[in-house]
Amino acid sequence: MNVGQDIITATTEIFSSMLMIELDADEPIEGSGGEIVSNITSMIGLGKDVRGMLAVHCPASVAQDITGSFLGMEVDEINEDVKDAIGEIANMVAGNMKIAFAEHGKDIEIAIPTTIVGKSFRTSGMSGANRVVVCFAMNGDQFMVELKYID
Numbered sequence: 001m002n003v004g005q006d007i008i009t010a011t012t013e014i015f016s017s018m019l020m021i022e023l024d025a026d027e028p029i030e031g032s033g034g035e036i037v038s039n040i041t042s043m044i045g046l047g048k049d050v051r052g053m054l055a056v057h058c059p060a061s062v063a064q065d066i067t068g069s070f071l072g073m074e075v076d077e078i079n080e081d082v083k084d085a086i087g088e089i090a091n092m093v094a095g096n097m098k099i100a101f102a103e104h105g106k107d108i109e110i111a112i113p114t115t116i117v118g119k120s121f122r123t124s125g126m127s128g129a130n131r132v133v134v135c136f137a138m139n140g141d142q143f144m145v146e147l148k149y150i151d
Contacts, residue, residue: 001100001101001104003028003130003132003147003149004027004028004030004132004134005028006096006097006100007028007093007097007132007134007145007147008025008028008134009096009100010092010093010096010097010100011023011025011093011134011136011145012025012136013096014089014092014093014096015136015138018070018092019066019069019070020069021069021138021139023136023137023138024136024137025134025135025136025137026134026135026136026137028132028133028134029132029133029134029135030130030131030132031131032131036057036133036144036146037057037059037142038057038058038059038143038144039058039059039060039063039078039117039118039119040057040058040060040063040078040082040083040086040115040116040117041055041056041057041058041086041115041116042055042056042083042086042087042089042090042113042114042115042116043055043090043113043114043115043116044090044091044094044110044111044112044113044114045110045111045114046094046108046109046110046111046149047108047109047110047111048107048108048109049101049106049107049108049151050101050106050108050149050150050151051149051150051151052126052129052130052147052148052149052150053126053147053148053149054090054093054094054097054145054146054147055090055145055146055147055148056086056089056090056093056143056144056145056146057143057144057145057146058086058143058144059141059142059143060078061141062138062139062141062142062143063078063082063085063086063143064076064077064078064082065138065139065141066082066085066086066089066138067081067082067085067086070085070088071085078117083115083117086115087113087114087115088113090113091110091113093145094110095110097147098110101151106151126148126150128150129148129149129150130147130148130149130150130151131146131147131148132146132147133145133146133147134146
């Protein structure tokens with residue numbers, strides 16, 4: 001299983017089909033590294049055969065563009081609509097990752113998204129977990145999808 005490529009496939013398909021936005025993906029970063037620059041992050045816990053979390057990290061401008069594409073209107077602040085939209089993107093990517101892991105005999109349960117808004121935060125825990133981060137370019141800016149997991 002190529003987790004980095006599965007993240008790229010899941011994310012680009014969602015953006016192409018749901019938002020009509022074509023993304024460019026960087027090479028996946030495995031292990032530590034890849035500084036997370038984010039104003040809004042939505043995380044989804046994973047359980048059962050694969051435990052961990054999937055997160056979508058966005059600068060405010062990208063989160064607002066994504067939300068505007070969902071709603072078909074201009075969005076100029078981080079509000080409840082933006083939190084919901086980024087949570088839904090994380091939910092859809094996690095759903096596609098669930099399918100990818102199922103093809104390799106792994107059953108995953110997905111939690112409800114949790115969204116964090118701010119400029120400086122860290123997540124910790126999951127010592128020894130696998131970590132894959134993929135940066136995506138959208139409208140001249142970037143956002144990241146991160147998967148930390150133990151299988």
